[in-house]
Amino acid sequence: MTPAGWVFMILSICFVVGLIAFCFIRVLCTPTSAEHMHAPLEIDTHERT
């Protein structure tokens, strides 16, 4: 394992771990929305048929 190998490995892992930690902290600390979004199929899609 060369020093450059260590650098690439550590930077890659730190980047991914940092990203996932940031995301999950935001996900878990934010209240979820309650309103359901679906409308039935009968809604007008403005499609030009």
Added chain:
Amino acid sequence: MGKPKEAWATRLGVILAVAGSAVGLGNFLRFPGTAAQNGGGAFMIPYFCALIFVGIPVCWAEWAMGKYGGQFGFNSCPGVFGALGRRSIWRYFGVLGLLIPIVIYMYYVLIESWCLGYAWLYLTGSLNLGDDPSRYVERCRDAFNSFTGAGQDGLMMDGRIHVSVLVWVLVFGINFCLIYRGLSRGIETFCKFAMPLMALCAFAVLLRVLTLGTPNPALPDQNVLNGLGFMWNPKPVDGGGSWWTALAKPQVWLSAAGQIFFSLSVGFGVIINYASYLKRDDDVVLAGLTASSTNEFFEVCLGGLITIPAAFVFLGIAGAQATGTFDLGFKTLPIVFVYMPWGNFFGFLFFFMLFLAAITSSLSMLQPAIAFLEEALDIGRRASVTLLGLITALGSLFVIYFSKDMAALGTLDDWVGTVLIVVLATVQVILFSWVFGVERGYAFMHQGAQLHVPRLFKFIIKYVTPAYLLIMLGMWCYRDLPGKVDVIRAQQVPFLAITLIVTMTIFLLVLIHLASRRWNRVEVQPRSVVEAEGTG
């Protein structure tokens, strides 16, 4: 429509379900081989560039498209495409979002059953490679061929009871039981348990690999550090010069983007379907980024540290150079587990982990078609699950029967699992950025979003991503298409596999036509009625 609409129970649930869909065999078996072949550590530069400039933007686009279609009550690709494109023709392009997951499921469920089968063989100590190390490679290959029937067509259906077929029936049944339970009670609940369990298995195997040290004192170079070095040391691709030269190779950048593309499960039609069940204020930016980063965690932090170093420690450079999902997973690693202390236990953990990775993916492949059948034919879940079960069982039996050299599986994977997903992604990106409009898409994406996507995204998704995808397709057509066509003309099984794909496409197009007529007949209701039903 009187039927109750399905929805995700929790935000974490949908993220784990999408991440589970993305994390598959490729994270543990394809990524390490691709990285080691394409510059080692240097590969990570184009890899992360591809993640940031191609993978995540396409993911965000898919999440936004799905959520947008969901507000019109559509959960399937044809319905969502029609809502976005506002022309019936776009519904027919949505056939790709049904065909791809259905056909991939036909062979993926088989590979999934091999993983569970191998886990069972390790748990019971039944995978015996003998006492002669010089014959391990041969016996490992024979064991795999015998288990999968790769030596001869029809071997798995010769009238005898084969363990692999029994496991396939079991795995097929588990998939359909879970999918029948529905989105929240089936897929979401399962992924909430399966994803942490998969991570636990992966950490246990990783701990074992990183503490192997130098297992054979007679071969001091074959140690864990050198194994990590084989994977992570930056190196030139062709063996000469500085590692910087690897970055000058277009092939390395294309391989990196290809790996990101296939790993994140974009272009499968799955994210669009899953996102269509989101709620009004759900944050697609954060959810998409979280699902992508979870997939990256399994790929880089776990996949990148387990397979190649383990193969190197016991088998040296020759073992670590085994690339390809099947060679590394089923023909090389079983030899590693023979040498490894507590090999049977860790072999079980590894293949069980692969099984969990595979089943969370295969479940996601069924839901888009289930949603479409319910929408298109106005049938219940029981009927749609039965119909899809019949179709996929026939397709899967086709793959099982034509098992020699995995010709059927390979052809389906080449055309659907490799080429058509790029085609679908291209269609999606064009639809999102050029037809629907990148400004509208960008604005819709931020509804309920906490994170702000940089404005550069608009330029990337409108110009860079389509250009990249078209280059990928062009290169494939120039380099690989003539050879693939020759194979189809010359060999029976690839021809039959293509016939299966074409037949499925026509069948789905007919269903889309029927669905389109039904959707066009539906009367328009005032928004107030819709909202009253939605909140009532």
